Amino acid sequence: MENNRNYxxxxxxxxxxxxxxxxxxxxxxxxxxRAIEQARQAQISEQQAASGATGQNQPVAGQTANxxxxxxxxxxxxxxxxxxxxxxxxxxIDTEALAGSINLTGARLDDLKLxxxxxxxxxxxxxxxxxxxxxxADGYFAELGYVGTSETxxxxxxxxxxxxPAGAKLTTQTPVTLTFTNDKGLTFARTISVDDHFMFNVAxxxxxxxxxxxxxxxxxxxxxxxxxxxxSVYVLHEGFIGYxxxxxxxxxxxxxxxxxxxxxxxxxxxxWTGITDxxxxxxxxxxxxxxxxxxxNHFTQGRxxxxxxxxxxxxxxxxxxxxxxxTLVFAGAKQVPLVDGYEAxxxxxxxxxxxxxxxxxxxxxxxxKLMDFFFRFFGNFGVAILLTTIVVKxxxxxxxxKQYASMANMKKVQPKMEELxxxxxxxxxxxxxxxxxxxxxxxxxxxxxxxxxxxxxxxxFALYKVIYVTIEMRHAPFFGWIQDLSAPDPTSxxxxxxxxxxxxxxxxxxxxxxxxxxxxxFLQMRMNPTPPDPTQAMIFTWMPxxxxxxxxxxPSGLVIYWAWNNTLSxxxxxxxxxxxxxxxxxxxxxxxLFKKPKPAE
Numbered sequence: 001m002e003n004n005r006n007y008x009x010x011x012x013x014x015x016x017x018x019x020x021x022x023x024x025x026x027x028x029x030x031x032x033x034r035a036i037e038q039a040r041q042a043q044i045s046e047q048q049a050a051s052g053a054t055g056q057n058q059p060v061a062g063q064t065a066n067x068x069x070x071x072x073x074x075x076x077x078x079x080x081x082x083x084x085x086x087x088x089x090x091x092x093i094d095t096e097a098l099a100g101s102i103n104l105t106g107a108r109l110d111d112l113k114l115x116x117x118x119x120x121x122x123x124x125x126x127x128x129x130x131x132x133x134x135x136x137a138d139g140y141f142a143e144l145g146y147v148g149t150s151e152t153x154x155x156x157x158x159x160x161x162x163x164x165p166a167g168a169k170l171t172t173q174t175p176v177t178l179t180f181t182n183d184k185g186l187t188f189a190r191t192i193s194v195d196d197h198f199m200f201n202v203a204x205x206x207x208x209x210x211x212x213x214x215x216x217x218x219x220x221x222x223x224x225x226x227x228x229x230x231x232s233v234y235v236l237h238e239g240f241i242g243y244x245x246x247x248x249x250x251x252x253x254x255x256x257x258x259x260x261x262x263x264x265x266x267x268x269x270x271x272w273t274g275i276t277d278x279x280x281x282x283x284x285x286x287x288x289x290x291x292x293x294x295x296x297n298h299f300t301q302g303r304x305x306x307x308x309x310x311x312x313x314x315x316x317x318x319x320x321x322x323x324x325x326x327t328l329v330f331a332g333a334k335q336v337p338l339v340d341g342y343e344a345x346x347x348x349x350x351x352x353x354x355x356x357x358x359x360x361x362x363x364x365x366x367x368x369k370l371m372d373f374f375f376r377f378f379g380n381f382g383v384a385i386l387l388t389t390i391v392v393k394x395x396x397x398x399x400x401x402k403q404y405a406s407m408a409n410m411k412k413v414q415p416k417m418e419e420l421x422x423x424x425x426x427x428x429x430x431x432x433x434x435x436x437x438x439x440x441x442x443x444x445x446x447x448x449x450x451x452x453x454x455x456x457x458x459x460x461f462a463l464y465k466v467i468y469v470t471i472e473m474r475h476a477p478f479f480g481w482i483q484d485l486s487a488p489d490p491t492s493x494x495x496x497x498x499x500x501x502x503x504x505x506x507x508x509x510x511x512x513x514x515x516x517x518x519x520x521x522f523l524q525m526r527m528n529p530t531p532p533d534p535t536q537a538m539i540f541t542w543m544p545x546x547x548x549x550x551x552x553x554x555p556s557g558l559v560i561y562w563a564w565n566n567t568l569s570x571x572x573x574x575x576x577x578x579x580x581x582x583x584x585x586x587x588x589x590x591x592x593l594f595k596k597p598k599p600a601e
């Protein structure tokens with residue numbers, strides 16, 4: 001029993017250290033990073049204003065060096081987003097999932113809104129804006145083009161003005177074909193189609209009427225001017241992402257390229273590249289049969305921007321011939337079934353890694369699949385979390401049975417252990433040997449109760465990951481006041497859960513579910529007697545309260561899981577202990593907390 005208690009204390013202290021690290025170091029660090037980023041953006045705005053006034057230090061958009069892809073965003077402007085959109089020729093995008101337009105200058109996707117998603121839980125709040133023109137402060141766009149030579153003449157790039165049919169409108173049923181012909185006799189016909197979600201299919205036909213073979217290099221880029229407003233969190237990757245052929249998964253933080261050091265994995269064939277946020281992403285899937293070189297950059301000339309791009313090997317178009325290239329552009333919400341479906345349908349290697357499943361991928365994704373199954377059956381992700389917890393408990397039942405059986409047997413031999421302590425007194429070596437012999441005689445493995453706890457820790461973190469990163473949890477309601485399982489419980493004990501008319505500081509937002517979780521944790525710990533060691537006893541007494549405060553800022557879905565898991569553990573332990581003829585001392589242990597200690601004789 002002493003070994004088990006020591007182990008429980010070690011586990012508790014480890015978890016406390018992790019949470020304290022988050023609460024005392026990571027959160028303040030994130031606030032500092034946010035302040036630094038805001039100051040940096042303010043400085044950039046001042047520099048852009050100055051450069052606009054003097055006509056110097058202009059952006060490099062559209063320029064290429066040594067056959068590289070174009071870099072950076074268009075020149076800054078003081079116009080609003082709507083004004084910027086109004087001053088360029090555009091083709092409207094209108095589907096069930098998307099609203100926006102294609103900029104005919106560059107054939108650029110730089111105006112895109114997600115109809116199915118709102119900024120807050122309130123359905124009347126604005127819908128999510130994903131792409132915005134590069135001239136705006138929060139510019140974000142995707143672009144496809146070519147790098148040519150003197151023999152090719154002008155080829156499609158950032159400044160190319162394409163021609164669209166009169167009244168053209170991109171819908172799921174009506175693709176749009178844009179055309180451009182240069183002075184060398186090259187004609188480019190770009191047909192853009194979109195499915196009923198977030199995948200654009202871009203088919204380019206290059207016809208060579210020049211009388212001589214020409215070679216040109218396709219490129220693609222995803223460019224944004226600013227980082228996400230919310231600071232980065234260690235449990236989630238936001239920034240550059242891609243799967244670059246044999247170089248594998250690329251997850252590159254914005255900070256890594258901010259010193260103007262580009263990240264270039266190397267030449268590869270097959271894969272994809274882009275930029276990801278917590279719930280949204282933009283990624284380009286180049287033709288999978290042509291080698292390319294990916295690059296991740298931060299440009300500071302003129303308007304600062306972050307860019308994920310690729311440049312493919314040159315394709316040659318013979319005189320009188322036509323070359324066709326097909327490229328995919330994903331721009332939207334990272335719905336798990338949708339992303340998985342795109343991977344299978346278009347044979348995109350490892351496209352499911354667009355969602356950050358983390359180190360415990362082999363646990364995290366199956367757990368989501370199980371939760372999604374229950375959600376589709378019951379229509380509530382909160383209920384899905386409860387049912388998933390039951391399934392997990394059933395899977396771990398054999399191990400948990402051994403754990404609680406070991407604890408029950410330890411309780412049975414507790415009187416003999418106390419006798420050995422009296423017998424050996426201060427002889428710790430002799431006591432240890434005698435206790436090991438006792439374990440052997442009684443066929444008790446003191447470590448048997450530890451492994452179930454160790455094995456369940458990855459499951460807990462996997463569930464945390466699922467609730468935190470999957471968009472399916474975003475704004476997913478449970479019952480009552482819980483309208484977003486990915487957000488903390490919005491109630492607080494300190495204003496009587498909203499009955500008192502005043503706002504509560506963030507540190508005191510201790511909602512109903514964190515309190516329920518604390519109570520269930522208290523009951524679970526009281527299933528065993530208070531440890532005789534004063535330090536251990538203090539930890540066991542205060543741990544539920546500390547966890548209540550610490551987990552109050554965690555997603556409510558995770559807190560609900562923990563409370564439900566604790567409840568099931570108490571019931572399970574009570575049943576197993578009764579089967580082994582051991583008294584369940586829960587209520588006696590609780591009563592013991594309120595008894596006055598006997599005076600020393």
